[in-house]
Amino acid sequence: MAVLWVSDKPGAMEFLLILLSILCTGSCSGQVPLVLWSSEGYPLPQQNPPPAGHIVSTGQLDSYLSSALSTAPQNTLVFLQDQLSVDDFTVYGGVFDNKQDSAFPHLESALQASSSPLVLPALSWEGSSSILPLLQKHLGTPPLYLDPSSLEQLSLNASVAALLVIRLPYSPGSDPMSPKEALRGNDAVIGQVLDIMKTQAVPYTAIYTALKPSREAQEMSMGVQSVGRTLLQTPSSSYAPVRYPNDSACILMWAENLSVFQERDQKWTRFELGPMTFGAGATVTFDGSSCNTTRSRLVLNYQNVLGHQTFRLIFSMSRSFYKVSARDWFTLDHVELEYETQRLVFNGSRNIYAPAEYSYRCESVTSYLYALLVPSDPKDPLSSQWRVSFEDFQIQGFSVSGNNFAYASDCASFFTPAIWMGLLTSLLMLLILTYGLHMITQLRTMDRFDDPKGPSISVPQNE
Structure with missing residues (x-):
């Protein structure tokens, strides 16, 4: 105040x-x-x-x-x-x-x-x-x-x-x-x-x-809890997404947190790139970025990240036509991390995709813990020294119109783990109920009964 x-x-x-x-x-x-x-x-x-x-x-x-x-x-x-x-x-x-x-x-x-x-x-x-x-x-x-x-x-x-x-x-x-x-x-x-x-x-x-x-x-x-699958058009944040180029954007990217981790002395050191990437205080440059109808490449250039004078984060996307679905799809093929003379590549094409007219959104895109980004060479020593994490991540590399994202294809599958658990539990209860009804229908009453007023049955015993 x-x-x-x-x-x-x-x-x-x-x-x-x-x-x-x-x-x-x-x-x-x-x-x-x-x-x-x-x-x-x-x-x-x-x-x-x-x-x-x-x-x-x-x-x-x-x-x-x-x-x-x-x-x-x-x-x-x-x-x-x-x-x-x-x-x-x-x-x-x-x-x-x-x-x-x-x-x-x-x-x-x-x-x-x-x-x-x-x-x-x-x-x-x-x-x-x-x-x-x-x-x-x-x-x-x-x-x-x-x-x-x-x-x-x-x-x-x-x-x-x-x-x-x-x-x-x-x-x-x-x-x-x-x-x-x-x-x-x-x-x-x-x-x-x-x-x-x-x-x-x-x-x-x-x-x-x-x-x-x-x-x-x-x-x-x-008051507002995340419910798994959400489809967004514009990020709910105080800052606008990254646009390349500024005059007529062909690539949009946004994230709540854009973090990189480096292992030092058996401890992970985190660096948040968000303030340098989004908002009025952004210092990022896009030198090396490019886009056309089939390929898009977003290059984020930083300075002084975790002690490295030059640092680059590169998102490489491609667009292809698939006969089975009879439509174009775009994939995030690679996320590259470069600093000084070192280079580490994370593959993401098998996990990160969306229709070419849509944007892609995911609550968490990381290279660890349910990783959507996988090192291209697991034997590379750098793959064990670096991690990346994008929270509430959204990107669109094709069919960009204006300053807003297109309809978003969320990474959350339609059948979430909770839905599968509910379906399996319901199926198990249904099988138990079916078996019980089947047993009840198999019950039969006796068609002949002993006469209680008649002589009792005697069994002779040999002495």
């Missing part, structure tokens, strides 16, 4: 969160918060907050950042979380729980050490998606996506501006404690990064925000 400035006093974080809970009651569910602070000894300029109940727009965010970065250290850390809401601070912070049980101990310590942190409780979704382009404009340097291990190997200079982005996932489960555990894990990453900056003795400006609110996402998930 409003911008709050908090001085460096004991209990500042608690006071901040109490004010946030008062100002944002019932009206901050559709926005994301933004917290900006600087390293100890580098105060931020004072600014006049907007009136209570005001949602900060992209233009106002630009003004706040311009004023804050005018005197702040030029080494800027952006902790970009998938989902975050003000309620996460008030529920899981140090206001209603004791200090030892807070989910944000490192963040609270950093805010208390900073003389004048800036807090925007209600930032519009457009503003959150434009945070990286705005910072790039003010700092004059492109964003560099890192993890803590990569940051330790990076030599920073206080006189040279750097825009460092650390992605923080947020995927709580059904357990009520899961959101708090996820936030506590992200806070530990924040503490680790700040310790590295302190060790290198480099002043910094830090920003903690998210791409979308967590509370609204949870409420929507409680």
